[in-house]
Amino acid sequence: MKHIDYKNKKLQFASTDIQAIAQKHKTPFFLYSEEILSKNYLDFYQAAFKAGLHAPLVCFALKSNPNRELLKILAKLGSGADIVSGGELKRALEAGITPDKIVFSGVGKTEEEILFALKTSPQGIFSFNVESLEELELINLCAKKTKRTARVCFRLNPEVQPKTHKHISTGNKTHKFGILQNEILNSLKEKKYWTHSKLVGLSIHIGSQLLDLRATKRALITLSEVALKTNLPLEFLDVGGGLGVDYHPDESPKLPHVNDYMELISSTLNKHFYSKTTLQPRVVFEPGRRIVARAGIFVMKVLRNKVSEDNHFVIVDGGMNDFMRPSLYGAYHHLLPVRESKATKKCHVVGPICETTDCFASGRLMPLLKSGDFLVLMDTGAYGFSMGSNYNLRGRPLELLVDKKRKVKVVNKAQEYDVLL
Ligand SMILES: *Cc1c(COP(=O)(O)O)cnc(C)c1O
Numbered sequence: 001m002k003h004i005d006y007k008n009k010k011l012q013f014a015s016t017d018i019q020a021i022a023q024k025h026k027t028p029f030f031l032y033s034e035e036i037l038s039k040n041y042l043d044f045y046q047a048a049f050k051a052g053l054h055a056p057l058v059c060f061a062l063k064s065n066p067n068r069e070l071l072k073i074l075a076k077l078g079s080g081a082d083i084v085s086g087g088e089l090k091r092a093l094e095a096g097i098t099p100d101k102i103v104f105s106g107v108g109k110t111e112e113e114i115l116f117a118l119k120t121s122p123q124g125i126f127s128f129n130v131e132s133l134e135e136l137e138l139i140n141l142c143a144k145k146t147k148r149t150a151r152v153c154f155r156l157n158p159e160v161q162p163k164t165h166k167h168i169s170t171g172n173k174t175h176k177f178g179i180l181q182n183e184i185l186n187s188l189k190e191k192k193y194w195t196h197s198k199l200v201g202l203s204i205h206i207g208s209q210l211l212d213l214r215a216t217k218r219a220l221i222t223l224s225e226v227a228l229k230t231n232l233p234l235e236f237l238d239v240g241g242g243l244g245v246d247y248h249p250d251e252s253p254k255l256p257h258v259n260d261y262m263e264l265i266s267s268t269l270n271k272h273f274y275s276k277t278t279l280q281p282r283v284v285f286e287p288g289r290r291i292v293a294r295a296g297i298f299v300m301k302v303l304r305n306k307v308s309e310d311n312h313f314v315i316v317d318g319g320m321n322d323f324m325r326p327s328l329y330g331a332y333h334h335l336l337p338v339r340e341s342k343a344t345k346k347c348h349v350v351g352p353i354c355e356t357t358d359c360f361a362s363g364r365l366m367p368l369l370k371s372g373d374f375l376v377l378m379d380t381g382a383y384g385f386s387m388g389s390n391y392n393l394r395g396r397p398l399e400l401l402v403d404k405k406r407k408v409k410v411v412n413k414a415q416e417y418d419v420l421l
Helices: 016-022 034-048 069-076 086-096 112-120 131-144 181-187 214-230 251-256 256-270 327-328
Strands: 004-007 012-013 029-033 057-061 080-083 102-104 127-130 150-155 198-201 236-239 282-285 296-308 310-316 336-338 346-349 357-368 376-378 396-400 408-412
Touching: 004 127, 012 016, 016 029, 016 296, 016 376, 029 034, 034 057, 034 069, 034 256, 034 282, 034 396, 069 086, 069 408, 080 086, 086 102, 086 112, 102 112, 112 131, 127 131, 127 198, 131 150, 131 181, 131 198, 181 214, 198 214, 214 236, 214 256, 327 357, 336 357
Parallel strands: 029 396, 057 080, 057 282, 080 102, 102 127, 127 150, 150 198, 198 236, 236 282, 310 346
Antiparallel strands: 004 012, 029 296, 296 310, 296 376, 336 376, 346 357, 396 408
């Protein structure tokens, strides 16, 4: 892990000393790196290009991290946005992402949100990724009201079961996501859906934190077959997001390199789609985690220790309301002390929330930590702040950014009582 390492026993993130930052700011806080974020985005985009994918469009999934400053950085690099609510749409536009690069996902789009998206420009947004025919009917109606033609894309349910946590798997018919291929093909014959809508693409998104790409390949084959069966001049194929990161060291050998991921997409689409048609639809991506997980850490302060016979608890000032993945998914996140010292004792690292699941690590070998020491929870840039809450009436934590010149900037203030209460 080169982006985070010790130098003279002091932990550095993106070549910046964490202790110094932690002494200056209120803990807990998220700390992001512009350099890592930019590199992740560019590596992803360039890998798509190198694999020969046609006019790739990378739509960053805002739900993974909608911080304004991070979005502005991505917008400047040319990123589009994958949004799932009117709030995310507003945020994407404010960050400078233009409507022609925005795809709108999600099973529960409201009329108000659809109208908002249509009115962003004379053409509306790049695409509504439609999840049901009832939704398509509403989009068509809204487009009529706003005197526009809605650009829509069906999210295909490819009926695959990727190997990932059951709560973040989305590509099977038992899941609420996507439409089965017969329903898609039948809808094309029904004029009522298409008076003010135009099918411009087809999409899939089979799950998140994918480390094994076999299900991805199967889904891409189905995507290709259904795209050909539509017999329409589709403008794009949207392959979704979901590429994982190695949160646990055991995951590192399995982690697909972004070049291999792009190669797989390219070779599968070439074989099953491009070789069978004269059409050249561009490829759209919706990555979240892979772009931003590594670009953030969560810094906490040790409040005190507590020993119950064999159980040693290290109590920290960050809680599950700030970072939910361990309590929600049982997710592993690496923990590092800001001052390097040898791990000697198995501990439970727990937060202040009144829930037993408020635990960042259970039985983890840790060094002896005292009140006032700082501890870093790694790879927390994705699904961190965005999933947080005010549970236990705790204010939302501070967000900081190390910019390209290694200057530390506040990119979202901690929520104080005057706002919270
Ligand atoms: C959550 C989501 C994404 C992003 O997933 P990651 O695993 O963060 O890459 C992309 N597309 C859709 C439709 C999603 O729901």
